[in-house]
Amino acid sequence: MIFPIVLYGDPVLKKKASEVEEGDESVKEFVDSMFETMYAAQGVGLAAPQVGESIRIFVVDTTPMEDEEEDGLKQAFINPIMIEEEGEKWAFEEGCLSIPGVRADVDRKPKITIEYFDENWELHEETFDGMKARVIQHEYDHIEGKLFTDYLTPFKKRLIKGKLANISKGKTDAEYRVKVPR
Structure with missing residues (x-):
């Protein structure tokens, strides 16, 4: 099932998400729908709050962003806990x-260690770097109630204020189904 993507301005995007009850079997179907929704919108990551569910789940597939030497990461993250972020922050344009x-440059650390359950409720602790780490951090922010725009300087926020206001009213040319904030 392809969900509509919740647009900027919806309170669910600014709320810290709740943990999923461990062992909940309904997550498999939800994760499948999350991947389907992400691919339909041509994204590389999608968090549950972005489809209106304030729960600690996100999915990533970095394959489109990786070069020939790197394999992409296709993974669901359930109830993740960021253990460590390390290294010199580096800027990269995010959307x-x-x-x-x-789109805007966001500074993030290049290496992370994260603990999470997959959709089969198997526990993992892994370290990621580069683009994989960046995408995971971006999606992790969503379940913490943060958006990439929260990292922008006041000046940059003023520059995009009008665009954000229009998006929150549904004035967007997104090529995927969206849900406009009430």
Whole structure:
């Protein structure tokens, strides 16, 4: 099932998400729908709050962003806990399916260690770096109630204020189904 993507301005995007009850079997179907929704919107990551569910789940598939030497990461993260972020922050232009048409440089650390359950409720602790780490951090922020725009300077926020206001009213040219904030 392809969900509509919740647009900027919806309160669910700014709320810290709740943990999923461990062992909940309904997550498999939800994760499948999350991947289907992400691919339909041509994204590389999608968090549950972006489809209106304030729960601690996100999915990533970095394959489109990786070069020939790197394999992409296709993974569901359930009840993740960020253990460590390390290294010198580096800037990279990010976008978000909930904020279509807006992109900006965001500084993030290049290496992370994260603990999470997969959709089969198997526990993992893994370290990721580069683009995989960046995408995971972006999606992790969503379940913490943060958006990439929260990292922008006040000046940059003023520059995109009009675009954000339009998005929150549904004035966007997104090529996927969206849900406009009430």
